Each structure stands twice: as C-alpha cells, then as structure tokens.
Amino acid sequence: MSDPALLGLFFVAVGLGWLLGRGGIPGVAPRSLWRASLPSQYYRGLNFLLDGSQDNAIDAFTRALEVNSETFDTHIALGNVLRRRGEVERAIRIHQNLLARPSLPAAQLHLAHLELARDYISAGLFDRAERLLLDLVSESGNHRRVAQRHLIEIYEAQSDWDSAREVAEALLPKKTLLTQPAVEADEVGQPVNLILAHFCCEQAESPQEMGDLSAARKLLDQALKYDGDCVRASMMLADIEFRTSNFSRSLKLLKSVQDQDADFVPETVPALRACYSAIDKRPQFRNYLESCFRARPSTMLVLAIAQELSDTESPESAKQFLRESLREKPTLRGLAMLMSLHDADEAGTDEALEVDIIQRLVSARSLYRCQHCGFKAQQLHWYCPGCKHWGTIKEQGALGEFVHA
Structure with missing residues (x-):
C-alpha cells in the first residue's frame, strides 16, 4: 500500500479505536457485542496494520464496526482506501453494504450511491455507474453537479459526444436578472465552456470527414461561442475555409491562434504555408513566422523558419539561421536539421552516422x-x-x- 493510503488507513483505525473506546454510540443502547467482540476485532486489525498486513487489517476493521449513521464515514473511508489501492471489488462490497441499510439518512445514502458509482467507473462498469449517477442527478441536490461531472467522464470514455454535451450544457451557469453566477469555486474539473467547445469539435469531425462542411461549420461556430480561445475549433474552421477556396478567411482563422494560445502556433505552420502560397504572398509567411518566434520562441518555429529560408532563399541562409539559434539554445532537432543541410564538402567522414544517431535520439524523445x-x-x-x-x-x-x- 502506498504511504498516503497507509496513513489514511491508520487514521481510520484511530477513529475506530476512539469510537470503540467510548463503549458505544451516543443515543444507541449498549450491546454485548460492543462490550466484548468488537474491541478484540479492533485490536486484531491494529496489529495487522502495524505488521504490514493491510488486507487483514481492513477486513478486521470492517467487521469491528456495524453500519449506522455514526460509523458511516468510517466505512466510506475504508471503501475509498480500497478503491485507491485498485481493489475495486472490495470497495464495491463495502459501499453496497451501506446501501443495504435503508435506515440511514437520505444524505448518507446519496453519498454511498456516489462512492459506489465511482467504484463502478474505476472498474469500467460504465452502465451501472451511469444508472446510479442519473438517479443522483434527479434526487440529490447536494451531489448533482458532482454526479454530472462523472457522467461526462463516462460519456467521454464512450465517445458519446451528444450525451456528454447535453450533460455539460446543464452545468452552465444560469443567467438571472441580477447576476450571472460562476461555476462553484470548489468544483473539480476544467471550465464547462472549455470542455463544451471540445465536444462540439468532436461532433464536427464526422461531418467534416464526410464532406458535410455546412454541418461541421455550424458545430465549430458553436464551439467558439462556448470558448472564444478554442484553438482546435479555429484550426478546424480554417481547414474548412481552405477546402472551399476561402483562403483569406482561412488565413485569418489560423493567425487568430496566436492570440488564443501562442503555444499552438507551430501546429498551424503547414496550413499557413498553404494559405500564403494560395494567395501568392509566400514572402509574408516567413515574416509572420519570425514575428511569432520573437513573441513565443519554440523549436518547431526554428525548424519552420529554417525550412522556409532553405526553400525560398538558399540552404546557406537556413544554415546560418540555425547556427545562430543553436548557439543561443541548443536542441537536438535543430542540430539534426543543420547537419542534414551540409553538402559533401562540409560533411565529415562519419557525419552520415552522426545524423542517423541524432535523428534516432530525436525520434525516441x-x-x-x-x-x-x-x-x-x-x-x-x-x-x-x-x-x-x-x-x-x-x-x-x-x-x-x-x-x-
């Protein structure tokens, strides 16, 4: 067991010992089982834990506590420890045992439902988890948003983008006359508008591949309404505009990536080259690359600029640019490209071998x-x-x- 899990189990044991040491639960009549059998189970569990036998310790602690509203949190903690250890079947049994106690308060039963759904997700039993989560969405206000997030996780795993988008849209903050409340600050996961934009992009891939560009464009426009900084949507729209010979519009979309997230500019280089060539403004392509490099340097931009210099001016111009770049910031990919541009006079006896080794190192990274x-x-x-x-x-x-x- 990992140290955090072992530490968690230790605290569970301490809490269990505190309960047992009190001789019972407030408001619950003393029983002979509490006075005799349970303390011995507790000490057996503690011995197992200290001896490093965590499996036996968990079993002993589980037997030591009957299920009621006072011991509920302890059972939940034990089940979660098991799930984190990868022992999902045992976690499922513990959480199912909690649900078999209809006398527990509704809030605790809802939490047990949520933890059991998490067990099923860990086990890949998405259908079972989905049923539990849908029940929580309709019945539990406290756990509704968490359940919806887990439903999204399930639909993502199944590539069910229609269902994922439907659930995500329900998570969007509702506008009111007075305020526009943000998503809860403690909510786990990325912003809903961001993931919705990607769901629209996923939905657009099929019609785009099948040539239904109108349907794809509609979905991608919606993606940008959800998230104006969605680089993926801009790049996909640029491809559609290029395929319909709207080169100026395609170029504008590709250049918007620099403002959305400059780290993705290198991914647009092949499409940018094609657009500038299509509108017969190839010299402006290198100027744009150089301005992007000054704003946000990256290896891929270095290689793109060097390739452009080699194609439009001369290999010597590309080599000079690469030498200057490598002196400032050495990279394997830059060195491999520089050596590949050497002519026979510049190449040493073993340079072919050196280039091959460098390229293999690059490929391995x-x-x-x-x-x-x-x-x-x-x-x-x-x-x-x-x-x-x-x-x-x-x-x-x-x-x-x-x-x-």
Missing part, C-alpha cells in the same frame, strides 16, 4: 507533454489520456525548451 499531468506523447492529442483534460498537451519546445527574451 517525446515531442509533446501535458501541462497538467506531464503525460508525454509523440504527436498532438487534444484529450490527455492521463489526466482527462482537454487542450493541455503541447509541444515541449513551447514549454521551456526556449525562454522569452
């Missing part, structure tokens, strides 16, 4: 990283499988490989 949890990937993902956040995976070169001037 993760180019992208989630800003929230640190998850690493070789390509851009809009949804992080590690922390389940949207839009937090970015090029590593935009996250510290370069520093602002």
